[in-house]
Amino acid sequence: xxxxxxxxxxxxxxxxPVSYSRGQKVVHPSRAxxxxxxxxxxxxxxxxxxxxTAVDYLTHPGRELPSGVDAERFEVVLNLxxxxxxxxxxxxxQVPESDATIASLFELWPGTEAMEREVxxxxxxxxxxxxxxxxxxxxxxxxxxxxxxxYSVGRIPVQxxxxxx
Amino acid sequence: MTAVENVRQTNEGAQEMRSxxxxxxxxxxxxxxxxxxxxxxxxxxxxxIPVDPDEDQTMIINxxxxxxxxxxxxxxxxxxxxxxxxxxxxxxxxxxxxxxKTGEELTFLQGGTNVTRMDYLSPxxxxxxxxxxxxxxxxxxxxxxxxxxxxxxxxSELNRMSSHLLFLATNGMDIGAVSMMLYGWRExxxxxxxxxxxxxxxxxxxxxxxxxxxxxxxAGWRDDxxxxxxMLPPRLAExxxxxxxxxxxxxxLQGVGVITADEALALGTSGPILRSTGVAWDLRRDQPYLxxxxxxxxxxxxxxxxxxxxxxxxxxxxxESIRIVYQILDHMPLGDYRIQNKKVTPPxxxxxxxxxxxxxxxxxxxxxxxxxxxxxxxxxIESPRGEIGCYIxxxxxxxxxRIHMRAPSxxxxxxLPHMMRGGLVADAVAxxxxxxxxxxxxxx
Numbered sequence: 001x002x003x004x005x006x007x008x009x010x011x012x013x014x015x016x017p018v019s020y021s022r023g024q025k026v027v028h029p030s031r032a033x034x035x036x037x038x039x040x041x042x043x044x045x046x047x048x049x050x051x052x053t054a055v056d057y058l059t060h061p062g063r064e065l066p067s068g069v070d071a072e073r074f075e076v077v078l079n080l081x082x083x084x085x086x087x088x089x090x091x092x093x094q095v096p097e098s099d100a101t102i103a104s105l106f107e108l109w110p111g112t113e114a115m116e117r118e119v120x121x122x123x124x125x126x127x128x129x130x131x132x133x134x135x136x137x138x139x140x141x142x143x144x145x146x147x148x149x150x151y152s153v154g155r156i157p158v159q160x161x162x163x164x165x
Numbered sequence: 166m167t168a169v170e171n172v173r174q175t176n177e178g179a180q181e182m183r184s185x186x187x188x189x190x191x192x193x194x195x196x197x198x199x200x201x202x203x204x205x206x207x208x209x210x211x212x213x214i215p216v217d218p219d220e221d222q223t224m225i226i227n228x229x230x231x232x233x234x235x236x237x238x239x240x241x242x243x244x245x246x247x248x249x250x251x252x253x254x255x256x257x258x259x260x261x262x263x264x265x266k267t268g269e270e271l272t273f274l275q276g277g278t279n280v281t282r283m284d285y286l287s288p289x290x291x292x293x294x295x296x297x298x299x300x301x302x303x304x305x306x307x308x309x310x311x312x313x314x315x316x317x318x319x320x321s322e323l324n325r326m327s328s329h330l331l332f333l334a335t336n337g338m339d340i341g342a343v344s345m346m347l348y349g350w351r352e353x354x355x356x357x358x359x360x361x362x363x364x365x366x367x368x369x370x371x372x373x374x375x376x377x378x379x380x381x382x383x384a385g386w387r388d389d390x391x392x393x394x395x396m397l398p399p400r401l402a403e404x405x406x407x408x409x410x411x412x413x414x415x416x417x418l419q420g421v422g423v424i425t426a427d428e429a430l431a432l433g434t435s436g437p438i439l440r441s442t443g444v445a446w447d448l449r450r451d452q453p454y455l456x457x458x459x460x461x462x463x464x465x466x467x468x469x470x471x472x473x474x475x476x477x478x479x480x481x482x483x484x485e486s487i488r489i490v491y492q493i494l495d496h497m498p499l500g501d502y503r504i505q506n507k508k509v510t511p512p513x514x515x516x517x518x519x520x521x522x523x524x525x526x527x528x529x530x531x532x533x534x535x536x537x538x539x540x541x542x543x544x545x546i547e548s549p550r551g552e553i554g555c556y557i558x559x560x561x562x563x564x565x566x567r568i569h570m571r572a573p574s575x576x577x578x579x580x581l582p583h584m585m586r587g588g589l590v591a592d593a594v595a596x597x598x599x600x601x602x603x604x605x606x607x608x609x
Binding site for chain 1: 176177178179180192195257258261263265266267270301302304430431432433434435444446451452539540541542543545552554556558560566567569571575576578579608609
């Protein structure tokens, strides 16, 4: 069951394909157009970047995407809010595993700084032009990126300092 | 003592604030908020703050993670020149327990127990946004019975009251009005007592579930709610006497931790912080969910964007919530408290004794969970701290493929450096308190 509606002429916004997920509008820009499209959306009045996160589609590759968008392992997902029109829009960008980098949006929405750090910390997707790309929730010397699908649950031994074994 | 291979000391390393000599001019400008200075007038003001003192004139100190006034395990690194805060950097993650990873291992029915522990001061709002997202994925969001919807509103508003009452308590204590601490907790306890009667627990209820609620309201609930609603207004008037009208209180908060509307929007803050700058943005009114479009209430906004505005907004939001709850009492319809959809609703207890199918169905729902169609959805609602959002990706199975909570505190806390810059270290506690972060939600 799906309600991604395919219009006769594929709908686009700022040159990027648009789909609908449960009635919510989703734009799928390519990685090259990412900043350009987001800049236009900001100019359209989406003044607030509510949320930036990512999804690792390693074990669920066959998801529904509009034609012209190739599925990659990682997907960076943004939820923008327009105060003026009380509208929301979602942006999904495909990021390949072989080159897990994407441009930072720090210059457009400074508030994405912490969220991009969280995505970097949890997924290992790095953001070009981010001013302070360090881990945020895990310790700096942590190995691996916990929210990746190939990072198993409960693999980490509990770390106690100075405990007798 | 033998060294164990896996025992190692973790460190925050590069996450910590570095001294001026170690960072470049561009980084320094960013840390003092240059990117947020949008107008030329504000850029000119930047010159008034000592941006570039010598390294030996400044000192970097840690505040937290074990400081009682940091509301949990928030660690702030402050660069001070004398008593003036030049830079500030929040370092978080001390309470990180991987709840989003855990959420991928729990079924949609169990997920509520997980998300409710994130913002532990407004658990019902967490459950609500999670349930709404799951319902949207299932396509049953318009089939929830009226009584369930109004019950959700009732609980959500009472939770807003209890959360704001706790804010008033901790804000009072942080600033030195220690008796307020006792009063705030006392009034909050009355609300929690009602929650205990309804849900069985004071906190972390797992009461709002996909499809409706876990149980109906108990007998006599209306009188309990009315007694809370009648108890609160005179107490709030007492707070006004104790705090709002006091010159000492005003001196401590007015003009402290100022943030402008442009800054607040650019940083993505929401809730009382955004409203304190004069932006009337409240998801209950602007993107109505449940039946908020059928009740009358005002969105409280501030003017100056300072700590006093944020205090006053929360105080008056309790009054608005009281107004809403009175209307909910008038509207509360009779009917079912959860959807009668065999897919998500377990059969009634009595049926299990007489029907083999009902027993199997019950067993299946609680062991395997129900399958949710493939797709992804984002739902945002207004929690006491701002926009709490839930992004769920389902691969068609009984567990979410990815669950992400947009935690308002996580975003709001990023506004701290901009509120503190140029202020006094003595005001730092007042500023943290006015942001009202819940670290369980920041770190998740």
